Amino acid sequence: MGVELRFLSNACALAAFFLVSCGSGPTEASADDIEAVDQQLAKSPLERALLEQVSCVRLPQAAVAMNALLRRHAIAETDGGGDGIAFFVPTRPMxxxxxxxxxxxxxxxxxxxxxxxxxxxxxxxAPPTFISIAVRGSVDEVRSRFLSVGLKEAEYVPDYSMNAFTDSDGKVYQPRRLVPGAQFAEGDNPDSYIENPVPDTTTITCSASEMDFQKELEAQFAE
Known part of the structure; x- marks a missing residue:
């Protein structure tokens, strides 16, 4: 950790989606980790790009990813969603x-x-910026596979840059910050309206803001 994170512009993110180097700095689970995963399990540049998105090694770029897949006719939009969120299904095996x-x-x-x-x-x-991928498999199987290849799961840790506060019962609480990473939930996008959810699935999500990444960067240098 402690590596400078430079956020991608939309144009650079589009290039990154097709695996053209943009010179963006990685976070802890970063270029070397993704490359190792690519050699072990990721079978194509597209899979590697999607893996990078949901692994939250950089700010999620859902619009860049979905537009690229739509142009390739690799996905089709569904009637699911709500509040402006859109969901897509693959048009060929992915x-x-x-x-x-x-x-x-x-x-x-x-x-x-x-x-x-x-x-x-x-x-x-507005909903948060996020990208999600639902796959066939149990939460335990999917999480275990991700963690076994060195990728990180999102977690909340104490944020000591902020003052602790005391509630009405006298309990002291330390504010927390999100360390970006993959999030795993049982079901086909369980927090969203889906017309025909697929059973026996797990949804992997990267939901993080530029502020989340910035706070993580600041914490790295403070440690």
């Missing part, structure tokens, strides 16, 4: 670390506060 992909989803904000295509802006509070 896999991630040996697990069959059954659905992809996400949301990404635009600089003007709206949503980047192919997403929309629903009423009320």
């Amino acid at each position: 896999s991630l670390l040996g697990f069959d992909i059954v659905r992809l989803g996400g949301w990404q904000s635009s600089p003007d506060g709206g949503a980047m295509e192919p997403f929309g802006r629903g009423p009320g509070t």
Whole structure:
């Protein structure tokens, strides 16, 4: 850890999605880890790019990824979603670390506060920026496979850059920060409306903001 993280522009992220080097700095589970995974289990440049997205080694770029896949006719949009979130299904077999992909989803904000295509802006509070991939397999199987190849799971840790606070019962709480990484949940995007969810699936999600990555970077240098 302690490596400078330089956030990708949309143009650079598009290049990165097709595995063209943009010179962006990695986080802890980074270029060397992804390369090792590529040699072991990731069978194609596309799979490696998707793996990098849900592993949260950089800020998620859901719009870049989905638009690239749509242009390749590799995915088709479904009626699932809500609040501007869009979900897609593969039009041909796709896999991630040996697990069959059954659905992809996400949301990404635009600089003007709206949503980047192919997403929309629903009423009320905007959803977080995220990218998700649902695969066939149990949570234990999928998490174990990810962790066994050196990738990291998201976690909350104490944020000592902020003051602790005391609640009405006198309990002292230390604010926490998110260390970005893959998040695993049982089911086909269980927190979202899906018309025909696929059974026996696990959803892998990267949901992190630029602030999350910045706070992690600051904490690395503070340690």
